[in-house]
Amino acid sequence: MTLTRRLFLLVGVVATVAGLAVVAGVSLGLELTDVFLGLVGALAAIQGLRYVQRRRDTTPNTTVTGDPEARISVPMPGSDFDDDLVSAAGRRTRWAARERVVDRLEARAKGALVARGGRAPEEAAALLETGGWTDDPVAARFLGASVSIPLRQRVRLFLSGRSSLADRAERTVAAIERVGTADDPAGERR
Amino acid sequence: MSRGFDTERWTGLDGLVLVAAAAGVFTREPSLLLAAGLGVVVLAYVRVASIPEVSLRVERDLSDATPDPDDEVEVTLRVTNEGPRTLFDLRVVDGVPPALGVADGPARLGTALRPGATATATYTVTAVRGEHAWGETVVVVRDPSGAVESRETVDAETTLRCEPELAATADLPLRGLTSKYAGRVETDVPGSGLEFASIREYRHGDPIRRIDWNRRARTGELATVEFREERAAAVVLVVDTRAEAHVAPDGGAETAVERSVDAASVAFSALLDGGDSVGVAAFGPDECWLAPSSGVDHRTRARRLFATHPAFAPTPPDGAFFPSVALRRLRRRLASDAQVVFCSPLVDDYAVSVARRLEAYGHAVTVVSPDPTTTATVGARLARIERDLRLRELRRSGVRVVDWGDEPLGVALARAEAGWSR
Incomplete structure (x- = not known):
């Protein structure tokens, strides 16, 4: 017990004993004047508000049980990419996550052009450079090609509010999905 | 008696009591002081609140301990209060194995339990392949005011073992998976090889050199000798x-x-x-x-x-x-x-x-x-x-x-x- 607490305890005990003495009829020369009552009331109010404030800072301490009824949940394939997209929108993790997203999509686009589109690796790299691998300028730009997006499309994109990183990544994934299929603009010319 | 831990549920009530008392003093209103007095009583109760020593017996029964995959297994959880005191607020959460999903009913129970009384919870799990052991059952006990809580675990060993039959369910075209070249591994399949396996009736097309000529001389019937087939690896x-x-x-x-x-x-x-x-x-x-x-x-x-x-x-x-x-x-x-x-x-x-x-x-x-x-x-x-x-x-x-x-x-x-x- 610290010295201050001990002191406060002493004051409390003295006050209680004095109170009991007054009840028993001993006069201590204290009158219930307005000033005295006001003092006691103010002290009680201040202390009371302090306690209420303390309540606001404490969190209830109670046992939390999990969900034993649910089966163990394992991640979905690709959830790491979704996490990257989320952290690419975050303030602190933005650049690293953005780079991971673009790098991964670029590698997959190249892989798809080689494996599905029947291109040579150098040819695939060149296609990515020029943006000729897809008919979607947003996807082409996302992977580093300097393709200009027509003004009308740009306005439409801006107005639709679908120009975030996640939206552009989604369009790029859709473009990679189309590689090697019937509606592939850079389709096999063999 | 055990103290458990403080839930902080009534923290701040002392502040309210003091504020009410102060308001009573300022306004000279006796009813406010009386309300503060009531608060003091509640505070005193919370101060002495405690929970009795928890002594529970947990039993678990499975309707089928060795089910087939996808069978529904009914689990009955029985909790008996073996202590001398009534538990006013008892919450029991069963430790369902992580790989099993509960198909019906919560695997938990909330009740008050007199000494010697038993409460039962029933739920259904869907069996999947594997050996699944139930974990600890979590028991949370609170005093009636909710000021004190204690968390304990009770172990009741239960294992569900689901071993699917290893019968090839369909006629799987798996033969294509392994090569059919002859090798050094002997199989139990009769065919051509070195080690004698069995004799069977001659069928048209069997190689002449595998016909059992001794038997032919003895009985006049044609029979074919089969050897343990040797297959690749x-x-x-x-x-x-x-x-x-x-x-x-x-x-x-x-x-x-x-x-x-x-x-x-x-x-x-x-x-x-x-x-x-x-x-x-x-x-x-x-x-x-x-x-x-x-x-x-x-x-x-x-x-x-x-x-x-x-x-x-x-x-x-x-x-x-x-x-x-x-x-x-x-x-x-x-x-x-x-x-x-x-x-x-x-x-x-x-x-x-x-x-x-x-x-x-x-x-x-x-x-x-x-x-x-x-x-x-x-x-x-x-x-x-x-x-x-x-x-x-x-x-x-x-x-x-x-x-x-x-x-x-x-x-x-x-x-x-x-x-x-x-």
Whole structure:
């Protein structure tokens, strides 16, 4: 017990004993004047508000049980990419996550052009450079090609509010999905 | 009596009491002072609140302790208060094994319990392959005011063991998985070979040199001698059980590892029936190895292994794993001419390199890959593209791949085999 607490305890005990003495009829020369009552009331109010404030800072301490009824949940394939997209929108993790997203999509686009589109690796790299691998300028730009997006499309994109990183990544994934299929603009010319 | 721990539920009441008293003093209103007095009584009660010593007996009954997969098992949880005092607020949460999903009813109970009384909770779980042990049952006891709480655990050992039969359910075209060249492994299948197996009635087309001429001279009947057929090498079913392989299309769905083990167990049975000698291995943190062999005992061992070995559990492993060490160990164990059936969802590049390296070391590798990908999110679609690229890479490097989607395994195998023979 610290010295201050001990002191406060002493004051409390003295006050209680004095109170009991007054009840028993001993006069201590204290009158219930307005000033005295006001003092006691103010002290009680201040202390009371302090306690209420303390309540606001404490969190209830109670046992939390999990969900034993649910089966163990394992991640979905690709959830790491979704996490990257989320952290690419975050303030602190933005650049690293953005780079991971673009790098991964670029590698997959190249892989798809080689494996599905029947291109040579150098040819695939060149296609990515020029943006000729897809008919979607947003996807082409996302992977580093300097393709200009027509003004009308740009306005439409801006107005639709679908120009975030996640939206552009989604369009790029859709473009990679189309590689090697019937509606592939850079389709096999063999 | 035990104190438990303070829940802080009534923290701040002392402040309210003081504020009410102060207001009473300022306004000269006796009713406010009286209210403060009431608060003091509640505070005093909270101060002395305690909970009795908790002494509970927990029993758990299963309607069937050895069910078949997908059977519904009813679990009855009985909680008896063995202490001398009434428990006013008792909450019981059962420790359902993580791999089991509760199909009906919550696995918990909230009640007051007199001394000697018993409360019962009933719920239903859906059985899946494996050996599932119930964990600790969590018991939370509070005093009536909620000021004090205690959390305890009670253990009631219960195990549910679900061992699917290893019968090849369909006529699987698995013979295409293993080569039919003669080799040095003897099988129980009668045919041509060196070691005598049996004599059967002559059928048109049997080779003349295998006719039992002694018997012909004795009885006048034609009979054909059969030898134990010798077939190429052993087949080892390697299941990818790394943490990476524990993925599923959505929360409650079968995980890729569960499907891989299913595929391996079906393949095991079919290959064994076909006269091959089959082994089992897990490629993951929990080591598991069953050397290639054949026979009834071997089948029983494998059945138990698939069902109860921790490596094949549906829950992700948490041990450290060194893939290159594990791959070296696996290679040392594989006979040089052993064929490998690698069951993996192929959701990362390392799985591909395992298959390619085994192929490069001279083992004929067939990858059976359950597809865990969906199109629910952008990431999932990308994962599907990546997996497709991996399958193509494997096929290009000469590894045979069975891509197993939602269809039955037999259908996927038939489709894959049609592709191989082209």
